[in-house]
Amino acid sequence: MSLSLTRRALLAGAATLAAPGIARAQRGRAASVTAAIYPGAWEEAFRETVAPALKRAQNVELEMQPLFAVDQIAKFAASRGVPPFDCFVLDPGPRITGIERGMYERFDATRLANRTALPGLLADEWGVGCAAQVVGIAYNPKKVPKPSGYADLFKDPWVSRLGITGFGTTFGTVSLIEIAKVFGGSETNIEPALAELKKVLPRIAAVGAPAAMPGLFQQGQCDVMYTNTQTVTTLRDRGVDIEFAVPETGATAFFTTLHIAKGSENIDAAYKYIDTVVSKGVQEALQKPPYNFVPVNKEVALGAGLPMRSLDEMARFVTHDWAKINPLRGAWIERFNREMAK
Amino acid sequence: MGVAIAAAPAPSLGLSAPRSPWALAAPLGLAYAAFFVAPLLMLIAVSFYADERMTRFGLEQWQRFLFDAFHWKVIADTLLLGLKAVAATVVLGFPLALVYRAASPAWQRVLLFIVVMPLLTSVVVRTFAWIVILGREGVVNQLVLGLGLAAEPLRLLQTELGLVISLTQIEMPLLLLPLLSVMSRIDPNLMDASASLGASPWRTLFRVILPLAAPGLAAGCLLVFASATTAFISQSVIGGGRLVYLPAMIWQQAMVAAHWPFAATIAIALLLSVSAVLAVIAHAGRVAGGRVHG
Numbered sequence: 001m002s003l004s005l006t007r008r009a010l011l012a013g014a015a016t017l018a019a020p021g022i023a024r025a026q027r028g029r030a031a032s033v034t035a036a037i038y039p040g041a042w043e044e045a046f047r048e049t050v051a052p053a054l055k056r057a058q059n060v061e062l063e064m065q066p067l068f069a070v071d072q073i074a075k076f077a078a079s080r081g082v083p084p085f086d087c088f089v090l091d092p093g094p095r096i097t098g099i100e101r102g103m104y105e106r107f108d109a110t111r112l113a114n115r116t117a118l119p120g121l122l123a124d125e126w127g128v129g130c131a132a133q134v135v136g137i138a139y140n141p142k143k144v145p146k147p148s149g150y151a152d153l154f155k156d157p158w159v160s161r162l163g164i165t166g167f168g169t170t171f172g173t174v175s176l177i178e179i180a181k182v183f184g185g186s187e188t189n190i191e192p193a194l195a196e197l198k199k200v201l202p203r204i205a206a207v208g209a210p211a212a213m214p215g216l217f218q219q220g221q222c223d224v225m226y227t228n229t230q231t232v233t234t235l236r237d238r239g240v241d242i243e244f245a246v247p248e249t250g251a252t253a254f255f256t257t258l259h260i261a262k263g264s265e266n267i268d269a270a271y272k273y274i275d276t277v278v279s280k281g282v283q284e285a286l287q288k289p290p291y292n293f294v295p296v297n298k299e300v301a302l303g304a305g306l307p308m309r310s311l312d313e314m315a316r317f318v319t320h321d322w323a324k325i326n327p328l329r330g331a332w333i334e335r336f337n338r339e340m341a342k
Numbered sequence: 343m344g345v346a347i348a349a350a351p352a353p354s355l356g357l358s359a360p361r362s363p364w365a366l367a368a369p370l371g372l373a374y375a376a377f378f379v380a381p382l383l384m385l386i387a388v389s390f391y392a393d394e395r396m397t398r399f400g401l402e403q404w405q406r407f408l409f410d411a412f413h414w415k416v417i418a419d420t421l422l423l424g425l426k427a428v429a430a431t432v433v434l435g436f437p438l439a440l441v442y443r444a445a446s447p448a449w450q451r452v453l454l455f456i457v458v459m460p461l462l463t464s465v466v467v468r469t470f471a472w473i474v475i476l477g478r479e480g481v482v483n484q485l486v487l488g489l490g491l492a493a494e495p496l497r498l499l500q501t502e503l504g505l506v507i508s509l510t511q512i513e514m515p516l517l518l519l520p521l522l523s524v525m526s527r528i529d530p531n532l533m534d535a536s537a538s539l540g541a542s543p544w545r546t547l548f549r550v551i552l553p554l555a556a557p558g559l560a561a562g563c564l565l566v567f568a569s570a571t572t573a574f575i576s577q578s579v580i581g582g583g584r585l586v587y588l589p590a591m592i593w594q595q596a597m598v599a600a601h602w603p604f605a606a607t608i609a610i611a612l613l614l615s616v617s618a619v620l621a622v623i624a625h626a627g628r629v630a631g632g633r634v635h636g
Contacts (some may be wrong), residue, residue: 045437070600097600166583168598205478206500207583209590215470215579221499277409330394330599337594338412342502 562625
C-alpha cells in the first residue's frame with residue numbers, strides 16, 4: 001500500500017514537472033500562438049473577434065497574456081532567450097524600446113495574405129500596425145464653438161472649459177508636443193507648451209488622469225480637451241454632446257503595432273495571428289462599438305466619426321519620432337507634475 | 343519525498359500534545375515570507391540600481407529623490423491628505439459610534455449593515471460616483487445653484503476639499519468597524535457609575551468612553567490613514583493632475599516612464615513615511631487607552 005502510494009505520488013510529481021513541457025509540445029502540434037495584449041478593452045475585443053476568426057480561418061488557437069507595454073518589455077527581458085509570448089502589441093514609444101533592445105524577429109510583410117490591403121507606411125522590418133489612433137481636439141458643440149487649433153485652447157471661451165492631461169499616454173504626449181510646436185517648441189522641446197499652460201493654469205477646468213478624462217467630459221467638468229477619435233466615438237455612442245475637430249496644424253496619427261518576439265517557436269502561427277488581426281473581417285468588427293478602433297485595412301469602410309475618408313489620407317497627418325521622444329519622456333512627466341502641482 | 347510521506351507515522355488526532363502556537367501561524371507566515379517579504383526585499387534592492395536599465399548599483403535614485411524639495415512636498419501632501427481623511431472620518435464617525443452604543447440590538451444590526459454596505463461596492467464605482475456628485479453639473483452644484491447659494495458652480499472636483507470629502511465616505515467603514523466592535527463591548531454600568539458620581543455627560547465622554555474606545559479608534563485611524571494615503575484611484579480620479587501624491591508618482595515611473603529603480607525608491611519612501619505616522623497613531627492609541635486606568 002505504502003509502496004503503491006509512493007509510486008503514485010512519484011508519478012504524479014513527475015507528471016506535474018513534465019506538464020509544461022507536454023503542454024508546450026501539444027501547443028506546437030495543434031498550432032497555437034501566445035500573444036501579449038493590453039488588459040481591458042483590447043483583451044476583450046481580441047477575445048471576441050480575433051480568437052474565433054483565427055481558429056476558423058487558420059485553425060490556430062489564440063492564447064492571450066494581458067500585459068501593459070512596460071510589462072511586456074520587462075517580462076521579455078527577464079525571460080533570457082525563451083520568450084514568454086510570441087507576439088508583442090505596443091504603442092510607438094515602447095515599440096522603439098523593443099527595437100533598440102533587439103526584442104523582435106525581423107518582420108516579413110510579404111508573408112501576410114492581407115498585405116495589399118494595408119497602407120504602405122504600416123509595415124516595416126520590425127512589425128505591422130494593427131490599429132490607428134487619430135488625435136485632435138474634442139469639444140462640446142452645445143457649450144463652446146469649434147476651436148480652429150491648439151492655440152484657441154488658450155483663449156476664451158475655450159480656456160475656462162479646457163481639460164488637459166500629461167505625458168502619461170501617447171495621445172497626451174503627442175498633443176502636448178503639438179501645442180509646444182504652435183508656441184515655438186519642437187518634438188524635443190516642450191517648454192513653450194508648459195510655459196503657456198502655466199499662464200492659464202488657474203483658469204482651466206481640469207487637469208486629469210488620462211483614464212478620468214472621458215468621465216470628466218461626460219460630467220461637464222470640461223467641454224474641450226485633446227483626445228483621440230476613439231474616445232469621441234465612444235462618448236458620442238453614450239449620448240454625450242461631443243465633436244472631433246482637426247486642428248489647423250493637422251490631426252496627429254500613430255499606430256499600435258504587432259511584433260514577433262525574438263526566439264519565438266511559433267513564427268508561422270504568429271504570422272497567421274497578425275494576418276488575422278489586420279484582415280478585413282476582424283478590422284470591421286473592431287471598428288464597431290463598443291471597441292471603436294480606427295482600422296488599418298483599406299478595404300474597411302471608415303466610420304463617419306473619422307476625419308478622413310481613406311487610410312491613404314493618413315500619410316498627411318502629423319507623426320512623431322519616438323526614438324527622440326523616449327529618452328526625454330521620463331523627465332517630461334516629472335516636469336509636468338512640478339509645473340501643474342498646486 | 344513520497345517515501346518519507348509513506349513512512350511517516352499517522353498523525354495523532356488527539357489534542358493532548360499542543361505544539362508551539364507558532365506552528366499554527368506557519369501557513370500564513372510562509373505565504374507572507376514568499377509573497378510580501380521577498381518582493382519587499384527585491385523592491386529595496388531595485389531602488390539601489392543606479393540606472394533605468396538596472397545594469398549597475400548606486401545611490402543615484404535615492405539622491406535624486408531625497409535632494410529635491412518637490413519630492414518632500416509630495417511626501418508632506420500625501421501624509422497630510424491621510425491626516426485630513428482621518429480627522430474627517432473621526433469627527434463624523436465617532437458620533438455615529440455613540441449612537442450605535444446606545445441603540446437597541448435591532449438598530450445596531452441595521453446601523454452595522456449601513457456601515458458595511460459601501461464595502462460591498464467596488465472602490466472604482468464609489469470613486470466615479472463622486473465625480474457625478476461633485477462635478478460642475480453634479481448633484482451638489484445643482485442643489486447649490488438651485489437654492490441660489492452661489493451664482494457660479496462651485497469647484498469641488500480636482501480640489502483637495504473634494505478629495506477629502508470623497509475619501510471620508512470611501513474610508514468610513516474602515517474607521518467604524520473596529521470602533522463599533524470596541525464600543526459595543528463597553529460596560530453600560532460604567533456610564534451610570536460616572537453619572538451617579540456627578541460627572542457631566544461631556545466629562546463621561548472624555549474620561550470614560552473615549553479612553554475605553556481608544557484602542558478601536560486607533561485601529562480605525564490606522565486603517566483609514568494607510569488606505570487614504572495609498573488610495574491611488576481616488577487620488578488620481580477625484581484629485582486630478584494638479585494634486586500630486588506618491589502613489590501616482592510610483593505609477594508614472596513604473597508604468598509610463600519604465601524607470602523601475604526610481605519607482606522602487608518612491609515606493610519605499612511611501613512605505614517608510616506612512617509607517618512612521620502609523621507608529622505615532624498606534625502609540626497615541628496606547629497612551630490614550632492606558633489613561634482609563636490612570
